[in-house]
Amino acid sequence: MATKVTPISGFQEWLPADRIAEQIVLDTIREVFELHGFASINTRAMETVERLAGQGEDADKEIYGIRRLADPSGAAELGLHFDLTVPFARYVLENAGKLTFPFRRYQIQPAWRGERPQRGRYREFLQADIDIIDVGSLPDHYEAELLLVVADVFARLPIGDYRIHVNDRKICEGFYRGLGIEDVIGTLRVVDKLDKIGADGVRKLLLEAGCTDEQATQCLALAEISTADTGFVDQVRALGVTHELLDEGLAKLAAIIEVANEHAPGVVVADLRIARGLDYYTGTVYETMLEREPGYGSICSGGRYDALATDGKRTFPGVGISIGVSRLLGKLITEEGLTASRETPVAVLVAVNDEESRRDSMRVATALRSRGIPTLVAPKAAKFGKQIQFADRRGIPFVWFTGAGADEKGDQVKDLRSGDQVSADSGSWAPPEADLRPSLVLPESDAT
Amino acid sequence: MATKVTPISGFQEWLPADRIAEQIVLDTIREVFELHGFASINTRAMETVERLAGQGEDADKEIYGIRRLADPSGAAELGLHFDLTVPFARYVLENAGKLTFPFRRYQIQPAWRGERPQRGRYREFLQADIDIIDVGSLPDHYEAELLLVVADVFARLPIGDYRIHVNDRKICEGFYRGLGIEDVIGTLRVVDKLDKIGADGVRKLLLEAGCTDEQATQCLALAEISTADTGFVDQVRALGVTHELLDEGLAKLAAIIEVANEHAPGVVVADLRIARGLDYYTGTVYETMLEREPGYGSICSGGRYDALATDGKRTFPGVGISIGVSRLLGKLITEEGLTASRETPVAVLVAVNDEESRRDSMRVATALRSRGIPTLVAPKAAKFGKQIQFADRRGIPFVWFTGAGADEKGDQVKDLRSGDQVSADSGSWAPPEADLRPSLVLPESDAT
Secondary structure, three states, X not given: OOOOOOOOOOOOOOOHHHHHHHHHHHHHHHHHHXXXXXXXXXXXXXXXXXXXXXXXXXXXXXXXXXEEXXXXXXXXXXXXXXXXXXXXXXXXXXXXXXXXXXXXXXEEEEEEOOOOOEOOEOOEEEEEEEEEEOOOOOOOHHHHHHHHHHHHHHHOOOOOOEEEEEEEHHHHHHHHHHXXXXXXXXXXXXXXXXXXXXXXXXXXXXXXXXXXHHHHHHHHHHHOOEEOOOOHHHHHHOOOOOOHHHHHHHHHHHHHHHHHHHHOOOOEEEEOOOOOOOOOOOOEEEEEEEXXXXXXXXXXXXXXXXXXXXXXXXXXXXEEEEEEHHHHHHHHHHHOOOEEXXXXXXXXXXXXXXXXXXXXXXXXXXXXXXXXXXXEEOOOOOOHHHHHXXXXXXXXOEEEEOOOOOOOOOOEEEEOOOOOEEEOOOOOOOOOHHHHOOOEEOOOOOOO | OOOOOOOOOOOOOOOHHHHHHHHHHHHHHHHHHHHOOOEEOOOOXXXXXXXXXXXXXXXXXXXXXXXXXXXXXXXXXXXXXXXXHHHXXXXXXXXXXXXXXXXXXXXXXXXXXXXXXXXXXXXXXXXXXXXXXXXXXXXXXXXXXXXXXXXXXXXXXXXXXXXXEEEEHHHHHHHHHHHOOOOHHHHHHHHOOHHHHHHHHHHHHHHHOOOOHHHHHHHHHHHOOEEOOOOHHHHHHOOOOOOHHHHHHHHHHXXXXXXXXXXXXXXXXXXXXXXXXXXXXXXXXXXXXXXXXXHHOOOEEEEEEEEEEEOOOOEEEEEEEEEEHHHHHHHXXXXXXXXXXXXXXXXXXXXXXXXXXXXXXXXXXXXXXXOOOOEEEOOOOOOHHHHHHHXXXXXXXXXXXXXXXXXXXXXXXXXOOOOOEEEXXXXXXXXXXXXXXXXXXXXXXXXX
């Protein structure tokens, strides 16, 4: 095998302790998704290029095409998915006759984009998505429900203060139409750049697109409105624009903010600048920012789409939200030092007295494992000091000595942190619950 | 989005109930790997084509090369990994200074091969690997240990009778050299075809490769030896070939069979025809067959390699074994009908009396979830009969009625199987342990 290793940028690979931290985060996300009644699906990594292309934004050229090395020429017919929504929509169409609607699914998988790697953006990244999809129509209450699922996830993780920023595209569309602007999607895309290019930049682009000075001023005024309660409604009304879609959007968003504030107070904010680039959103849109650095980018985004998929006869409306796991962990693990309490699942190392008695140590390990205690037998019958060092170096909290040892005093177990050593029976002893599995550990200078 | 869905062959995508069965299998594998002290790593999907190519067999042309759609011309520099061993070796080289050796890792990820799909072979397939890797040298006892880990996994899954077939390449190499055969790798590859082309076919190829009739007869005689105990040693001796590597291999394999038979009786068989195609194995090799259809192919394979990775100065020997999850589930789920007891994690559906009291139902759901009970609120305040039907159709075992209902008799919970309905408190009620999560269900005509 080639000995030269060329690191490749844009990929997030963890050392074992950080990988365990990632696993704890993923297990928590999955647990909450399941508690809220979402069923898992996994889709293949590949979709047809025809299906991947043309999803809005200039994403097409970032798609990774796939060809067997044996067939290098010609255009790629398959590509790696760049999100989990496109494959989910295809899965729903392919299996519509076998699914029970409304269908609630979660999906935790990597996606790939051939973009320039930068902070918080990777060429391979893990997403954790939930969507609720139905046939024909979809009740509005799901749009509030997804927020509560995300709030439940984040309440169980040490991510620090965050806010889910919510808007409804109907508000923007109704407002723009009330102003006499016809290119709604184009205007949304320009306003979506507010964080990147500022109000002056947005005004310039709006004027170039044909807006009047008054229209541009009103669009910017709408985008500036942000309230933690339903106060945004009066602020929008005060701008004097009227349209029935605007009324509908304001009522929907107010209802969402009310439900969210009752069930997860302090988490959600109505923020009328949130647009999301993708064309398929038609109602609520979400973005989630860490309070300590909103400019890091959204760690959880999504929205409502009235026609994500259609088979010609039936239309499948849905609402979905996606936790950007890699982006979140790039902040928590890589930048802020979140990790796990040890680099191995092992709670107990069983020492080996000599190679002849390795089988005795194996029997102890089997007894402990049968009661759910992750256990390792020492690799060599080295001096006990070396075996203890082996455990200590990995953060394994307990070392077990079998009674066959030199002093024949029966089995004993040593807590490496306190140094305490006590007699123990492999059929009944268990470590404290907190030591059974590795846990998340924040660095001392905890920013959260 | 395009409405036409073109199914693509060679990919294993599950409907929700079968996906839950897959999750239970994967959770079991992970749990056992962790109980035995393996730490998880995940590697990126892509490696350099330089690293992927030339790993033995004619696999190169099956590698999926990757190019951005924006850069369609020229040779691919990156490709999708076709197993988890090559990426693991690269990971070890890249992180050698930060890993603690001996390093025990498990890795459960998909891999990709652009081969013609057929029964048990997929273009995307899930593997669950464990490896133990060290610097310089590696104790032999790990080669028996890995068998016991696999036996522990399979003891917890309804896979039916199986046997792990074990050989040691040193036996073959020593035997061939003792016979005067010099092309050991070439001979191994020919003998590896025994299942496919039969003894006559192997003899023909061996003669074509320059073996004498006597050498070919002896190679075939060796390959026919298979014993569940250490009886194979005498059978090999009886063939009258001698070589020091042969002695070494026989002693090693006998020790493995003894340990395996003590800790996991009836699981392992010494089978001297097992060769494994890959060039990098240097000692023990494993293959695992389902007893009810050995011809289906190995569901768990691996072996010992003395130099999987080297950085020029140091060599990293290891031993590893890989469960072919997709192949196993192609048999258990697709062919034999293994599935989950329901298509959703949900244990309780909370009925909604009317849309005004949806928040009361949400509070009940929150209380149940806070105690780890997967709970769903009904999507619509339909007639109770319809809401019960909604639960029944998904296999949700319990429906909860809040006290705000017409008859004001307090909260009640109904078991849909028995029809029993009892008063309940959302702060303390819990379903029976067996109903809390979906479980694996075998079809009535259980072949296992």
